[in-house]
Amino acid sequence: MTDTIAAISTTIGVGAISIIRVSGKDSIKIVNKIFEGKDLEKVDSHTIHYGNIKEKNEIIDEVLVTVMKSPKTFTTEDIVEINCHGGISTTNKVLEIVLNNGARLAEPGEFTKRAFLNGRIDLTQAESVMDLISSKSESKRKVAINGLNGYVGNIIRDLRQEILELLASIEVNIDYPEYDDAIVMTNDIIKPKIIEIKRKLSKIINESENGKILTTGIKTIIIGKPNVGKSSILNRLLDEEKAIVTDIEGTTRDTVEGSITINGVALNIIDTAGIRETEDVVEKLGVEKSLKLILEADLVILVLNNNEELSEEDEKILEACKEKKTIVVINKNDLERKINIEKIQYKNIIYTNTVDLGGIDSLKEKITELFNLNELEHEDYMYLSNVRQISLAKEANYILEEVEIGIENQVPVDMIEIDIKRAWEKLGEIIGETYDEELIDQLFSQFCLGK
Numbered sequence: 076m077t078d079t080i081a082a083i084s085t086t087i088g089v090g091a092i093s094i095i096r097v098s099g100k101d102s103i104k105i106v107n108k109i110f111e112g113k114d115l116e117k118v119d120s121h122t123i124h125y126g127n128i129k130e131k132n133e134i135i136d137e138v139l140v141t142v143m144k145s146p147k148t149f150t151t152e153d154i155v156e157i158n159c160h161g162g163i164s165t166t167n168k169v170l171e172i173v174l175n176n177g178a179r180l181a182e183p184g185e186f187t188k189r190a191f192l193n194g195r196i197d198l199t200q201a202e203s204v205m206d207l208i209s210s211k212s213e214s215k216r217k218v219a220i221n222g223l224n225g226y227v228g229n230i231i232r233d234l235r236q237e238i239l240e241l242l243a244s245i246e247v248n249i250d251y252p253e254y255d256d257a258i259v260m261t262n263d264i265i266k267p268k269i270i271e272i273k274r275k276l277s278k279i280i281n282e283s284e285n286g287k288i289l290t291t292g293i294k295t296i297i298i299g300k301p302n303v304g305k306s307s308i309l310n311r312l313l314d315e316e317k318a319i320v321t322d323i324e325g326t327t328r329d330t331v332e333g334s335i336t337i338n339g340v341a342l343n344i345i346d347t348a349g350i351r352e353t354e355d356v357v358e359k360l361g362v363e364k365s366l367k368l369i370l371e372a373d374l375v376i377l378v379l380n381n382n383e384e385l386s387e388e389d390e391k392i393l394e395a396c397k398e399k400k401t402i403v404v405i406n407k408n409d410l411e412r413k414i415n416i417e418k419i420q421y422k423n424i425i426y427t428n429t430v431d432l433g434g435i436d437s438l439k440e441k442i443t444e445l446f447n448l449n450e451l452e453h454e455d456y457m458y459l460s461n462v463r464q465i466s467l468a469k470e471a472n473y474i475l476e477e478v479e480i481g482i483e484n485q486v487p488v489d490m491i492e493i494d495i496k497r498a499w500e501k502l503g504e505i506i507g508e509t510y511d512e513e514l515i516d517q518l519f520s521q522f523c524l525g526k
């Protein structure tokens with residue numbers, strides 16, 4: 076990591092200005108070789124200088140050059156940023172000259188990776204950089220900036236500190252049992268501490284899952300046999316004719332996507348082919364895809380026909396959704412009730428129709444209730460912001476659950492300690508305190524070039 080890297084940090088295209096960023100121990104020396112105007116090796120840190128970029132004796136562009144010396148820079152290394160005129164040819168030419176003079180083209184995300192590896196930011200902050208760049212909504216931006224400011228990392232660090240203190244007291248007991256003034260760490264003393272840590276961690280996980288909903292929306296699938304009214308419900312929700320509504324069974328062969336906003340949260344809806352036994356290959360693909368989509372969805376809207384008895388297929392679908400957050404919609408409630416409702420063992424059941432005005436309002440109300448959408452807006456946007464972070468927090472929580480069970484079963488303290496330490500390490504992975512190199516490479520490779 077001692078080489079000097081360079082990349083174009085602005086979007087490539089026509090624009091007033093482009094920025095070429097150079098980072099590494101030789102960055103000032105390299106740019107100084109091609110810059111005419113001032114000796115950059117003699118200027119103060121965090122200053123900006125006017126001059127020309129030259130190749131041999133030819134002036135390539137008139138530029139402003141910012142010099143930022145280690146360690147107070149984004150990567151903690153010496154950084155030089157060349158502000159040149161925008162446009163593809165000038166920008167590329169300036170970069171080319173920088174590279175010809177000793178810098179290497181940076182990999183995607185390499186500046187941020189260096190900031191992380193040099194201890195300038197933790198992993199949650201690094202991920203927030205990417206989130207901030209890609210954020211398309213105000214709520215996503217708020218979550219990203221809180222992450223970048225390190226609030227999320229601090230929450231995790233505080234929790235780790237609590238666990239560490241607990242580990243330290245256990246270890247004193249194990250290593251120096253003769254110490255009179257150390258409190259003897261029995262399972263009875265450890266248990267309430269573990270319960271308290273678990274409570275805090277669960278709160279973080281819950282809030283983060285709500286936060287995820289705020290930023291990425293609720294992935295929703297509408298599923299049910301053909302002809303029960305899925306497309307009609309979708310259309311009523313979307314208020315536009317995206318899916319073809321027809322009386323012939325099985326016309327909605329693939330997924331139709333659309334998005335509506337309920338209380339500021341995006342409901343990303345995917346319509347599916349009806350589930351049924353079928354010989355039609357195209358349709359079969361749709362059916363298999365539907366089952367897969369159930370697994371991936373945050374919310375399943377399972378539609379049944381009020382006017383028909385439950386069929387074998389209906390029961391199959393009911394079975395397939397039982398582990399999911401599901402709303403069972405008994406549609407066509409304008410028609411006579413023939414459905415054997417007593418067979419449906421679901422908590423969230425609503426009756427709707429797509430004929431009356433306002434017929435599906437109850438569906439929107441149920442979604443609001445199920446995801447607490449009325450209260451979400453008052454949150455403070457401090458969440459674990461992605462699946463990687465949330466799943467590590469869940470793993471840590473799961474380990475703590477095992478610890479609690481172990482304590483109840485009188486497992487010896489030194490065994491309990493091993494698991495507590497595992498939970499501490501899992502939380503460390505969230506902020507990158509412990510990390511796997513491959514994972515880090517993979518994570519940063521998703522960044523854009525020049526960041």
Ligand code: GDP
Pocket residue numbers: 299300301302303304305306307308319320321322325326327349406407408409410427428429430
């Ligand atoms: P899908 O195959 O599940 O997507 O069902 P469609 O939305 O294509 O609807 C099938 C048929 O049922 C169409 O003729 C709709 O007009 C009709 N339909 C949909 N919803 C209702 C409803 O609430 N009441 C009545 N009576 N008919 C409905």
